[in-house]
Amino acid sequence: MDEGSVPVAEDPARRRRVHGMLKLYYGLNEEGKAPEQPESLDPCDINGPHFDPELYLNKLRRECSLTELMDQETCMVRQIRSLDSDMQTLVYENYNKFISATDTIRKMKNDFKKMEDEMDCLSANMAAITEFSARISGTLQDQHAQITKLSGVHTLLRKLQFLFELPARLNKCLELQAYAQAVNTHRRARCVLQQYSHLPSFKGIQDDCHAIMDKLAQELRQKFRDGGSSAKDLSECVELLLQLDEPAEELCDKFLSHARSRLESDLQGLEAEIKPYPSTATKDASAHGSSSATAPGSPSDGSPKSSSLPSPASNTDILEFIDRGCNEFVSSLCLVITSYQELFINHAQKGELASKNIPQMANGKLHAFVDDLAARYFMLVERRIQEEKGVGDNSLLVRALDRFHRRLQAVAKLLPGSAVPNKGTEIVIRAATERVKQYLSALQSFYMDSLTDVRQALATPRLSVAGTSVAGPASGRDAPTSLPELLSSLSASILNQIKSVLASVHLFTAKDITFSNKPYFKGEFCSQGVRESLVVSFIKFVCQSSRQFCETAGDKGGSTPPALLLLLSRLCLDYETSTISYILTLTDEQFLVQHHSPVTPVTTLCAEAREAAQKLLNHYVKVQGLIISQMLRKSVETRDWVNTIEPRNVRAVMKRVVEDTTSIDVQVGLLYEEGVRKAHSSDSSKRTFSVYSSSRQQARYAASYTPSAPMDTNLLSNIHKLFSERIDIFSSVEFNKVSVMTGIIKISLKTFLECVRLRTFGRYGLQQIQVDCHYLQMYLWRFVSDENLVHFLLDEIVGSAAHRCLDPAPMEQSVIEVICERG
Numbered sequence: 001m002d003e004g005s006v007p008v009a010e011d012p013a014r015r016r017r018v019h020g021m022l023k024l025y026y027g028l029n030e031e032g033k034a035p036e037q038p039e040s041l042d043p044c045d046i047n048g049p050h051f052d053p054e055l056y057l058n059k060l061r062r063e064c065s066l067t068e069l070m071d072q073e074t075c076m077v078r079q080i081r082s083l084d085s086d087m088q089t090l091v092y093e094n095y096n097k098f099i100s101a102t103d104t105i106r107k108m109k110n111d112f113k114k115m116e117d118e119m120d121c122l123s124a125n126m127a128a129i130t131e132f133s134a135r136i137s138g139t140l141q142d143q144h145a146q147i148t149k150l151s152g153v154h155t156l157l158r159k160l161q162f163l164f165e166l167p168a169r170l171n172k173c174l175e176l177q178a179y180a181q182a183v184n185t186h187r188r189a190r191c192v193l194q195q196y197s198h199l200p201s202f203k204g205i206q207d208d209c210h211a212i213m214d215k216l217a218q219e220l221r222q223k224f225r226d227g228g229s230s231a232k233d234l235s236e237c238v239e240l241l242l243q244l245d246e247p248a249e250e251l252c253d254k255f256l257s258h259a260r261s262r263l264e265s266d267l268q269g270l271e272a273e274i275k276p277y278p279s280t281a282t283k284d285a286s287a288h289g290s291s292s293a294t295a296p297g298s299p300s301d302g303s304p305k306s307s308s309l310p311s312p313a314s315n316t317d318i319l320e321f322i323d324r325g326c327n328e329f330v331s332s333l334c335l336v337i338t339s340y341q342e343l344f345i346n347h348a349q350k351g352e353l354a355s356k357n358i359p360q361m362a363n364g365k366l367h368a369f370v371d372d373l374a375a376r377y378f379m380l381v382e383r384r385i386q387e388e389k390g391v392g393d394n395s396l397l398v399r400a401l402d403r404f405h406r407r408l409q410a411v412a413k414l415l416p417g418s419a420v421p422n423k424g425t426e427i428v429i430r431a432a433t434e435r436v437k438q439y440l441s442a443l444q445s446f447y448m449d450s451l452t453d454v455r456q457a458l459a460t461p462r463l464s465v466a467g468t469s470v471a472g473p474a475s476g477r478d479a480p481t482s483l484p485e486l487l488s489s490l491s492a493s494i495l496n497q498i499k500s501v502l503a504s505v506h507l508f509t510a511k512d513i514t515f516s517n518k519p520y521f522k523g524e525f526c527s528q529g530v531r532e533s534l535v536v537s538f539i540k541f542v543c544q545s546s547r548q549f550c551e552t553a554g555d556k557g558g559s560t561p562p563a564l565l566l567l568l569s570r571l572c573l574d575y576e577t578s579t580i581s582y583i584l585t586l587t588d589e590q591f592l593v594q595h596h597s598p599v600t601p602v603t604t605l606c607a608e609a610r611e612a613a614q615k616l617l618n619h620y621v622k623v624q625g626l627i628i629s630q631m632l633r634k635s636v637e638t639r640d641w642v643n644t645i646e647p648r649n650v651r652a653v654m655k656r657v658v659e660d661t662t663s664i665d666v667q668v669g670l671l672y673e674e675g676v677r678k679a680h681s682s683d684s685s686k687r688t689f690s691v692y693s694s695s696r697q698q699a700r701y702a703a704s705y706t707p708s709a710p711m712d713t714n715l716l717s718n719i720h721k722l723f724s725e726r727i728d729i730f731s732s733v734e735f736n737k738v739s740v741m742t743g744i745i746k747i748s749l750k751t752f753l754e755c756v757r758l759r760t761f762g763r764y765g766l767q768q769i770q771v772d773c774h775y776l777q778m779y780l781w782r783f784v785s786d787e788n789l790v791h792f793l794l795d796e797i798v799g800s801a802a803h804r805c806l807d808p809a810p811m812e813q814s815v816i817e818v819i820c821e822r823g
Contacts, residue, residue, distance in 0.1 A: 167208040174216055182216055183240050217244045238343050252344055252362050256369045259336040263373050266329040267380065273316060273324075274384045321384050322400040326407040329377055333370065337414045340366055367418060370411070374420045378427055385431045394435065398507045401428045405515040428515050432508050432525055436534050439501045443538045446497050448545070450490055451564075457486060458561045483670045487567050491574060498538070498583060502590055505530055509591060526591040527599060535587050536600045539580055543612040546572055550619040562623050563667060569616035570671040573735055576609040614732060621733050621740055624664055625747025628657055632748060636755040641765030642806065650775045650820060651768070657748065658779045664744060665783050668737045675736025677785050741783040749776075749793040756800045767811040769801040775820045 043052035044059055060069060166185065173182035220237050238251055316324070344362035381404065388397050405428050412421040509516045509526065516522055546568045549560050581602055635653040733739040756769065773794040781787040802808045 166205060167212060170209060170212040170216075174212060174219075179216060179220060179240055180236060182213075183243050213244065217241065217246070220244070221246075248344065249361060249365075252340075252365050255340060255343070256336075256365060259332075259340075260369070260373070263329060263332055263336070266325075266332060267373070267376055270321070270325050270329065270377075270380050273321060274380065274387065317396055318384060318388055319396045319400045319403070322381070322404050325377065325381065326403060329373075330407045330411070333373065334410050334414055337366065337370065337411070341414070366415070370415060370418060370420060374411075374423065378423055382427055382430075385427070385434075388435075389438070394504045394507045397431070397435070398510070398513060401431055402513045402515060404428065409514075425515065425518075425520065429521060429525070432521075433529055433533070435508075436505060436529050439505060440534050440537055440541075443497060443501060443534075444541050444545075447494060447538075447542060450493055451545075451568075454486055454490055454567065455561060455564055458563045458567075483563060483567060483667065487570055487671060490567070491571060491579070494542075495579065495583070498535070499586070501534070502530070502587060505534065506590060530591055531584070531587050532599055535583060536605065539575070539583070539605050540608065542575070543572060543608050546612045547615055550615050560623075562620055562627070565616050565620040565623065566668065566671060569613045569620060572609045572613035572616065576606045576613060580605050580609060613735070617735065617740065618732055618743075621743035622747065625744045625751075628660055628744065628748040629751035631656060631660075632752045633755050636752070636759060639765075641759050641768075642762040644762060644764045644768060646764045647768040647771045647811070647819065649771075649822070651772055654772045654775050657776065661741070661745065661748075661780065661783060665737065665741055668740045672735060672737045672740065675734065675738030675785065677738055738783075738785045742785050742789065745780055745784055745790065746793070749780075749790070749797065753793060753797045753800060756797050757804065759804060761801050761805040763805070763807040763809045766801050766805040766808060770798055770811050771816055771819050773798050774816050778820060 041050055042048055043050050043055045045051060046056065060072060064072065169185055170182050173179070173185065220241050223237055238255055241251055340362070345359045345366075385397070405424060408421050408424040411418060507513075509522060511517070549565060549568065584602055584605075631653055635651065733743045759765075761769065777790060777794050781790045784790055802810075
């Protein structure tokens with residue numbers, strides 16, 4: 001029976017279901033009460049009180065089919081069985097409970113029977129005790145008054161005996177150096193002696209006690225002045241002197257003076273570890289003290305001369321130095337603060353000293369004392385932190401600053417309102433900020449060193465631009481890295497260096513570092529320190545240092561390689577398109593930067609990088625154009641165009657111009673995309689150059705050169721320029737190869753044109769210009785965005801030469817083509 005009841009009792013879900021069905025059947029709510037509902041008067045309501053079976057059956061037979069009747073019967077039988085089963089289960093469960101309740105009641109009857117017997121026995125015993133106590137009280141009633149009188153006399157005799165023995169007790173305590181016991185004993189008897197001092201016997205005892213206590217106070221003062229005792233003995237000595245009515249202010253000064261000597265020895269031990277040379281200890285200490293006193297913790301604390309010196313005397317690392325300072329100086333300072341407060345502040349607020357207003361005076365002296373020594377300690381800590389110049393591993397410095405910050409929190413708890421914790425926090429913030437500055441300087445040095453390496457690679461003879469040498473095919477075997485590889489290597493190395501620096505700086509914001517979670521540190525450090533002072537400043541430095549290459553054509557070491565200008569322009573453009581956004585996103589995610597204070601937006605940096613890239617590319621075009629222009633200028637200015645011989649070949653300088661232009665095209669194509677060109681005509685390479693522009697009709701000029709012809713030609717040329725498109729020679733170029741090459745060729749041909757306008761030509765000089773221009777036209781039109789630009793400028797060159805010609809007799813076009821093809 002019990003075994004069968006276990007699963008039912010252990011299944012609360014089934015029990016709730018059964019109870020729920022019964023409540024539903026009986027119409028009860030959750031509280032077991034029937035809800036107040038209006039009674040149903042329908043005789044066909046099977047749950048109503050007026051249910052009539054006959055009417056219900058007649059209604060079913062009349063309204064339902066046979067199948068519905070059978071279904072209704074099946075449903076009703078199932079509900080009846082279910083209710084019967086639930087009823088049997090409840091009866092079974094309640095039966096078990098009833099049996100258990102019966103057993104419990106039977107057991108309670110037995111227990112209460114035994115308890116009633118014990119209570120009867122206790123009641124009898126209490127009655128006997130009461131009767132016995134009453135008899136004793138009656139017997140001793142007469143002797144109680146006499147006993148009380150004798151007890152009072154005995155107490156008085158003991159007090160008198162204590163007073164008569166007091167001088168001897170005090171002398172004994174003085175011999176045993178039990179000063180505390182002597183003071184306490186005298187304090188107990190002092191009021192009685194003062195009250196009965198008019199009696200000669202008590203007056204003598206009082207005088208003896210005063211002499212003994214004066215001697216004791218003198219010994220306590222001497223012990224306090226010697227300072228050879230421990231901190232506990234010293235505290236006891238001060239407390240006893242206060243109880244002997246010694247001046248509190250004088251005791252405060254003496255206590256702090258004694259503590260200062262101990263703390264200064266700790267500071268001297270710390271200072272010995274950071275002095276550069278033992279022989280100049282005093283001089284260096286005074287120099288550092290004066291500099292730190294003017295601006296403690298400022299960036300100008302350490303002069304460049306002192307910061308550049310090595311630190312051979314620093315035998316311990318920064319963590320060991322901070323540990324020693326915390327374990328010795330800070331711990332001793334906390335002990336001094338605790339003892340001082342217990343003696344002069346907490347203890348002085350109780351007893352006889354409460355009315356002397358000692359705590360306010362003592363608290364002011366303590367704050368001045370702590371601030372003075374803490375300032376010297378902070379000066380030493382900052383000097384030691386300044387010796388950490390390396391930008392390698394930050395773990396020791398961060399752990400040292402964390403320990404330094406945590407130990408100063410003990411001072412904050414012991415001495416509320418002190419400025420020491422805030423000044424310590426400022427040191428931590430300055431150290432972290434200085435570390436960020438060092439990393440920025442290291443990044444800048446790394447960037448400049450990387451540029452130096454790139455310049456050396458570019459200055460290497462026979463630099464390859466794409467596997468083939470610029471100087472010739474034979475030099476490809478010893479060619480160094482190509483421009484794309486140099487750009488990729490430079491960009492990757494800078495990015496890796498930034499990631500490495502961010503990983504090192506991230507140690508300052510680790511979760512186990514106490515000051516990293518403080519709002520006064522983390523928000524400002526991450527936002528202004530890391531993001532602005534480090535990452536943004538470095539990006540701006542990259543853009544600014546790149547723009548400096550555009551200020552002059554070169555520097556003290558020589559001219560800037562044009563390839564470096566091109567490479568830097570592409571680097572800045574890559575920064576504008578993706579790198580800056582990536583670096584700042586990485587910084588924000590890694591340091592969880594919250595932009596509460598104003599920060600430099602990404603768009604501003606990208607605009608600055610694009611401006612630098614544009615300026616570099618424009619300068620590259622200008623430099624390359626001037627290089628080619630210089631060759632053309634020299635070739636025009638050093639030749640006698642009036643007495644030259646009949647042209648038989650293309651001049652070598654024109655071949656060199658084409659070769660250099662081709663080399664520049666290949667070089668630019670390595671870093672920039674092709675760009676958009678206008679549709680070329682089918683006869684671009686076959687275009688002919690007459691003495692006068694194709695827009696001018698040659699029939700206008702007679703074979704015989706008359707004086708009026710040049711004036712007519714100039715007039716027609718000027719009219720033609722009015723209707724032609726203006727060519728901006730030094731306009732900004734776009735970031736593609738076609739635009740760059742167009743800018744270089746415009747500068748070159750414009751220089752060629754201006755040089756031609758300053759010379760006078762003979763017949764063969766004009767013909768040589770025709771040959772050279774045709775040769776340039778055969779090749780240069782491929783590099784520009786619009787071939788008409790080359791045609792127009794070359795037309796202008798030939799036309800200008802014709803205007804400056806003494807005997808304008810142009811060469812036949814077929815002859816020109818033969819010479820150029822042979823050349």
